[in-house]
Amino acid sequence: xxISTTPLVLVPGLLCDALLWAPQIEGLAGIADAWVxxxxxxxxxxxxxxxxxxxxxxxxxxxxxxxxxxxxxxxxQRLAPQRVTRLALLDTNAVADAPAASAARRELVARxxxxxxxxxxxxxxxxxxxxxxxxxxxxxxxxxxxxHNVGVAAFxxxxxxxxxxxxxxxxxxxxxxxxxxxxxxQDILTPPALHEEMASLVPGAQLVLFPxxxxxxxxxxxxxxxxxxxxxxxxx
Numbered sequence: 001x002x003i004s005t006t007p008l009v010l011v012p013g014l015l016c017d018a019l020l021w022a023p024q025i026e027g028l029a030g031i032a033d034a035w036v037x038x039x040x041x042x043x044x045x046x047x048x049x050x051x052x053x054x055x056x057x058x059x060x061x062x063x064x065x066x067x068x069x070x071x072x073x074x075x076x077q078r079l080a081p082q083r084v085t086r087l088a089l090l091d092t093n094a095v096a097d098a099p100a101a102s103a104a105r106r107e108l109v110a111r112x113x114x115x116x117x118x119x120x121x122x123x124x125x126x127x128x129x130x131x132x133x134x135x136x137x138x139x140x141x142x143x144x145x146x147x148h149n150v151g152v153a154a155f156x157x158x159x160x161x162x163x164x165x166x167x168x169x170x171x172x173x174x175x176x177x178x179x180x181x182x183x184x185x186q187d188i189l190t191p192p193a194l195h196e197e198m199a200s201l202v203p204g205a206q207l208v209l210f211p212x213x214x215x216x217x218x219x220x221x222x223x224x225x226x227x228x229x230x231x232x233x234x235x236x
Contacts, residue, residue, distance in 0.1 A: 013067030
């Protein structure tokens, strides 16, 4: 008898695409049927969430998102809780964008339009990937490739969506499905304290910190992230 697989939706973050999740798609292939949306065509988190829900090939699914993908995943769960069987939030947060962060985002958009996304990707890399990561050079190439795939226009829409995102903490308190909250222990963009707060809002939530790891945990610590996701997908 063939082993049944769990429908799994993996939402990438800002300037990321399916390459972000490649280690988990491969590592979980025996237990999960993964689908990755492309959150590039809209300029609000709710519009991106509705588009992903409309395009999703599964009626019900486990749902995970990283960074901007976490904002979208929380919106998808809020808009269609009956479809989400379990939720994982990686290297993200549930608060609205701060004014200083929004100003920095607008500056990055302007720079991408003037100098290209390669320059922006290189500028962001020290904050995305732990500088002491052993695969730092290889990860730089992946980050640049994903940025090229997303493109300047989509990057601007994504940043607009992030700037306008709502505070999601009240909606997070209503989550009734199993919740995994995880991040790199060295994530400076969305540090562990933010994940501790998110986990505290949902009774029974699981909190995992990946050692020697920055913001792009699925790529920096692929084995640890895959194992955490494997455990999260098991029936409770």
